[in-house]
Amino acid sequence: MAIVIIGAGIGGLSAAIRLAAAGERVIVLEQNGHVGGKMSELALDGFRWDTGPSVITMRGVFEELFAAAGRKFEDYVTLLPLDPLTRYFYPDGAVLDATSDVAQMMQRIEAIAPGDAAGYRDYLAYAARIHRITGPVFIYDQPPTIRRILRTPLRDMPAVDPLRTMDDAIRSFVRSPHLRQMLGRFATYVGGNPFASPATLNVIADVELSGGVWYPRGGVYAIARAFERLARELGVDIVTDARVEGIDVEAGRVTGVRLHNGDRIPAEAIIANVDVATVYERLLPRAVVAPARLRRLVRAEPSCSGFLLLLGIEGEHPGLAHHNIFFSSDYRREFDDIFQRGIPPDEPTVYVSITSKSDPEHAPAGHENWFVMVTAPAYDDRYDWSVNAADYRERVLARLASFGLDVRGQIRVERLLTPLDLERMTGARRGALYGQSSNDRFSALRRPHNRASDVRGLYFAGGTAHPGGGVPMVTLSGKVAAGMVLEDLRP
Ligand SMILES: Cc1cc2nc3c(=O)[nH]c(=O)nc-3n(C[C@H](O)[C@H](O)[C@H](O)COP(=O)(O)OP(=O)(O)OC[C@H]3O[C@@H](n4cnc5c(N)ncnc54)[C@H](O)[C@@H]3O)c2cc1C
Known part of the structure; x- marks a missing residue:
């Protein structure tokens, strides 16, 4: 029997690599047509963007994963060091290259x-x-x-x-x-x-x-591609377009998963690379889920989400670096807007990442591919993105214009993504990018563990489980979950 992993996000693939390297038979079931989850990419009219993570740190975490499988990360991905790490622009005209x-x-x-x-x-x-x-x-x-x-x-x-x-x-x-x-x-x-x-x-x-901050040559998505390639080389069976609809449990232990097409795959153990709350709410049989636990998971304060503009810009901006931040004039008010008022900031800090600075082929000659992101609250009924998105786009572009970067007449291609889109595209509840909030001192202790305490044979890897969100963190999450599976199955 195989170990089944639900989801081919970075955490799921990391766990798959660890288990396959230890000699286990592993099947990864992914509902999308491609791997990577929140790490994804988009190509339009000669432009190419990463649509998820853009800042990569902790290269040692990736190197260690590949070394555990007897490989060298650098044979799969070329990581370029970025200097400046980020260029910071302040409303008073000051600029700092970190x-x-x-x-x-x-x-x-x-x-x-x-x-x-x-x-x-x-x-x-x-x-x-x-x-x-x-x-x-x-x-x-x-x-x-x-x-x-x-x-x-x-x-x-x-x-x-x-x-x-x-x-x-x-x-x-x-x-x-x-x-x-x-x-x-x-x-x-x-x-x-x-x-x-x-x-x-x-x-x-x-x-x-x-x-340091690293940029994978070709785009951040090169990391997802590398994880997929290594997993397949190790014999992992990665099945895309395979949505898991339920986890079967008998006598308190997982026995397999059911797919959207009615197929059933037996499993010796299951690692869910899915939001932990979603596993309890939608995948596990009601009878094995304690209502209090489900309530706790569903009501946990989420981390923030984002509002994204993917812009194909005509013209080049030599004053910009690969990563750029345009700060607001009142940072405290910005976070009050996000976390207390539940609205995107009135005067936002704007992040602009331009991979064509490092990979010119990501935009046609004389153009740039801008990934523009503003921190926004995980959505709820206090702000209606379906009504306000166009106005908010204008506000973000006007904010950039106040720094002397008025690109409103230079946009040749555009995609706009709100927290609602992020939830639809990535399964992140309320569009939260990093699982549960880290805003209080007990967050690290409250984060769901990687081994389910109430269902034997069920484990979690990914941003909503220990040690939390972010690409290196979920890679570590896969390591911890795989380690627990091996501890329990092959003591
Ligand atoms: C816009 C954005 C910007 C970000 N910026 C950064 C950054 O700069 N740096 C950084 O380190 N991190 C960043 N992050 C966070 C980072 O991308 C995530 O923490 C990380 O990629 C999440 O990985 P994961 O393992 O939790 O899986 P996810 O990416 O959540 O993937 C889970 C996978 O499971 C699949 N799945 C779900 N349910 C099912 C089912 N029922 N059946 C089958 N498959 C299923 C999904 O389709 C998905 O592929 C960003 C995220 C976003 C969205």
């Missing part, structure tokens, strides 16, 4: 935030310390347990900094509003709010500012 070269970064900081360079260096050391201490408990291994947390030496506990917010901690290191905004932005990498998330999440700054 780099992981600390000495150079300190010089650049002195130019726009005199007196803050040393505070920045101390902040980096603080973030690196959080990474060192929390990594083994919260990121790189099985879900945290109280017992494992208590094993953290007492002297290290304050360094984890769970009681302050991210913003409080940042303020204690640097005075410049420019730097505070830049460092607070890392909360959005897990769909969170820097004014509410625990300071522990400053770990993300270490990952990017010290670890």
Whole structure:
């Protein structure tokens, strides 16, 4: 009998590779016609965009996965280091090119935030310390347990900094509003709010500012392609256009899955690379689901979503880098809009990623492929995208125009994606990009574990399970889930 994986997102493929490398027979069932899930791409009229993740960090996670299968990641994907990591534009005209070269970064900081360079260096050391201490408990291994947390030496506990917010901690290191905004932005990498998330999440700054940002030659989707290729080489059976409609459970243990076409596939174990709440709500038999657990999962606060414009732009903009951020003038109000008022920000911070800066063939000569994204709330009835999307598009383009980038007359091709579209395209509940919210200090403890506690033989890999969302994280999630399957089946 095989181990069945439902979903060929990055977490599902990562688990498949681990299990196949360990000699297991693995079948991956994917409802779409292609693999990758939220990591996807679109080509239109000579332009090509990644439609999901654009910022890739933690290259070691991918290298380790391929090494576990006896391969070299670099034989499958060419990762180009990006410098600047990101170009930050501020409403007062200041521009900051972030780099992981600390000495150079300190010089650049002195130019726009005199007196803050040393505070920045101390902040980096603080973030690196959080990474060192929390990594083994919260990121790189099985879900945290109280017992494992208590094993953290007492002297290290304050360094984890769970009681302050991210913003409080940042303020204690640097005075410049420019730097505070830049460092607070890392909360959005897990769909969170820097004014509410625990300071522990400053770990993300270490990952990017010290670890670097990478661009896979050909587009971020090259990672999904590489995972698929390796999985197939290892003998994984990947079936696309195969929607799982139900998981069969007998005497408290999974026995197989049922497909949309009526086929049944028996399974020794099942890893769901599907939103955990959706598994409980739609795939498991009602009789095995405790109503309280389902309620908890369905009502959990989601991380944020996004509003996307994929633009084919005529003309070239030498002043822009591969990744660009155009900051709002009131960051706190922006996050209040998103997380308290449930509306997309009135004055948004706008992110523009242009892969044709690194891969010119992603746009026709003399053109650029802009991926424009604004952080938006996971949708609910407080904001009607079906009515407001066109107006909001105008607001985002006007915001870019206020930075001297009025491209409204240069758009040759366009696709607009709202949180509703993201839910439809990716299955993410309410369009949330990174699973449950990380906005309180217990989020990491509340995140669903990778082994179901109530159904034997059922496991979870992906952004809604430990250790959370983001491409490297879900790759690790697949590792943890596969490890648990092997622990249970072949002790
Ligand atoms: C617009 C956007 C921007 C992002 N930016 C970044 C970024 O810059 N950096 C970063 O690291 N991360 C980013 N992310 C997040 C990142 O893409 C996700 O965390 C990650 O790709 C999720 O992987 P996953 O393993 O959870 O699977 P998913 O991508 O959620 O895939 C799950 C798969 O399961 C399939 N499936 C679901 N139900 C069934 C069923 N019943 N039967 C069969 N198949 C099923 C789906 O079709 C899908 O293919 C972004 C996401 C989006 C959408």
